[in-house]
Amino acid sequence: xxxxxxxxxxxxxxxxxxxxxxxxxxxxxxxxxxxxxxxxxxxxxxxxxxxxxxxxxxxxxxxxxxxxxxxxxxxxxxxxxxxxxxxxxxxxxxxxxxxxxxxxxxxxxxxxxxxx
Amino acid sequence: xxxxxxxxxxxxxxxxxxxxxxxxxxxxxxxxxxxxxxxxxxxxxxxxxxxxxxxxxxxxxxxxxxxxxxxxxxxxxxxxxxxxxxxxxxxxxxxxxxxxxxxxxxxxxxxxxx
Numbered sequence: 001x002x003x004x005x006x007x008x009x010x011x012x013x014x015x016x017x018x019x020x021x022x023x024x025x026x027x028x029x030x031x032x033x034x035x036x037x038x039x040x041x042x043x044x045x046x047x048x049x050x051x052x053x054x055x056x057x058x059x060x061x062x063x064x065x066x067x068x069x070x071x072x073x074x075x076x077x078x079x080x081x082x083x084x085x086x087x088x089x090x091x092x093x094x095x096x097x098x099x100x101x102x103x104x105x106x107x108x109x110x111x112x113x114x115x116x
Numbered sequence: 117x118x119x120x121x122x123x124x125x126x127x128x129x130x131x132x133x134x135x136x137x138x139x140x141x142x143x144x145x146x147x148x149x150x151x152x153x154x155x156x157x158x159x160x161x162x163x164x165x166x167x168x169x170x171x172x173x174x175x176x177x178x179x180x181x182x183x184x185x186x187x188x189x190x191x192x193x194x195x196x197x198x199x200x201x202x203x204x205x206x207x208x209x210x211x212x213x214x215x216x217x218x219x220x221x222x223x224x225x226x227x228x229x230x
Contacts, residue, residue, distance in 0.1 A: 004159070006159075033218075040222070040223070041222055041223070042120075042206050042208070042220030042221050042222050042223050043160070043206070043220050044220075045217060045218065045219075056217070091159055091160065093160075104150065104162055104165050105150075105162075105218065106162065107152070107159040107160040107161070107162075108159050109158055109159040110157075110158070110159045112157070
């Protein structure tokens with residue numbers, strides 16, 4: 001399967017702990033996006049990368065959040081000192097502007113985080 | 117900035133009946149418009165998209181959507197709903213050439229009655 005993959009699928013942690021999520025985009029896609037989705041809402045944009053460069057961050061991305069895409073392939077999203085309000089589904093998507101289907105983002109299955 | 121409104125939080129239809137899910141957007145220029153479907157606990161699957169050209173676009177699973185600029189709408193339709201269509205549906209709008217800032221509606225939950 002060549003879709004977007006995310007690991008882990010579920011994470012339960014205690015408040016104050018750090019967590020890290022991984023996203024592997026579709027292999028030829030050079031753009032990678034992170035979103036957060038809370039219950040009953042649509043996804044909210046967090047940040048995106050073009051290759052290894054992080055080009056935009058949402059104001060939702062507090063100082064406790066950091067994302068990397070060191071080699072322009074997979075990406076990690078780390079949340080430090082987790083809070084209960086961080087409980088959500090974290091979605092990753094990828095796209096490749098320049099293809100005929102350029103502006104469509106393809107999503108992974110998400111990582112559901114529960115902070116106790 | 118662009119925004120999306122999905123007026124219906126929850127819709128129930130009988131299996132075999134037709135379906136229309138509403139989506140209204142706010143955007144100054146020509147938008148890129150998308151419909152995604154999400155099953156419980158899963159990521160989003162792209163149903164269809166509109167960039168330009170024919171305002172009636174066909175998607176997967178028998179869905180179609182029509183872009184109406186005068187009404188700022190991009191409603192999703194299906195002539196005959198199947199039980200497997202029960203899911204959450206999201207409309208999204210992006211900016212041509214700058215689609216990193218895609219905005220999603222709050223979603224419409226579809227229930228299908230036998």
